[in-house]
Amino acid sequence: MQQITLRRPDDWHLHLRDGAMLKGVLPETTRHFARAIIMPNLVPPVVTSADASAYRDRILAALPDGAQFEPLMTLYLTEGTDAADVAAAAASGLVKAVKLYPAGATTNSHSGVRDFDKVMPVLEKMAEIGLPLCMHGEVVTAEVDIFDREAVFIDTVLDPLRRRLPDLRVVMEHITTKQGADYAAEGGANLAATITTHHLIINRNHILVGGIKPHYYCLPVAKREEHRLALRKAATSGKACYFLGTDSAPHVDALKEHACGCAGCFTATNTMPLLAHVFEEDGALERLEAFTSLNGPAFYRLPANDAQIRMVKHEVPQSFPAKILTEAGPVTVFDPGFPVHWQVES
């Protein structure tokens, strides 16, 4: 029996939603994770420090008994965001990052940014105080093919912005391409990238071959195999610029299995066993802790967790729930399509 011990992991990109869904999915994260960067794309979005404070209270109220979990709050950047409010929210410790959604790029992004000039005062303030900007890195212009959106974003939006504001600390969220992995590696100390569990496992064939698989559809959409392999190489490299952001994004089954299905994979339940599988397969188990527990806190200038988890590889494949039954409706858990022998024991 193989086993490993690592510092408790953190999730640097997580959707918890609100109300009945929040209550239903929160235990799936708090079981293994100590902290998570909480995405602000609620309806309406978490825009002001007052919104973030109220949302944090709702998350804390929904925690399962005895859970040791700290939600790290973010603000949703709009063209009306007030730089002074952002600075105050960061200074008080309430807010750990600001999230930028290009308008129309993904789930609940219509309040996002259209004109970058309008948000420059906020970005300048963030550069001054060292508050990270988390970016959903896709252009949304109709002429750009959906599989090229990330690479075009890097060239036409991210790189010009970083030249204009070199002190701005940026996290490229949920990178899905070799271009994304390469750009993050070359960006110096002010640039990092999160990588999801599912983008290490699926490519675009998994979504489309043999019938459309709505539970593999997320944004940015999974790309060609060469990109998945580039992400595997990046995540398992141990390099400081890459860390886990699951982007676990629950939608009820009725809205995933739909004529216009929602984007998002729900991986909170089985992420750590899946990552142990992936890292072992790539001969990199000793670098799993860097990816899940060390590189993220270092970038966010927070201490790593002191507590540990132990993971064990069993002879027999482990079973995971197929669905989480929330009071908002059932949510299908990401199915990697192969047996997983790893389990978190404590």
Ligand SMILES: NC(=O)N[C@@H](CC(=O)O)C(=O)O
């Ligand atoms: N990743 C997704 O496919 N969906 C996310 C939004 C996002 O992170 O882009 C969601 O909120 O459902």
Ligand SMILES: [Zn+2]
């Ligand atoms: Zn996103």
Ligand SMILES: [Zn+2]
């Ligand atoms: Zn997300």
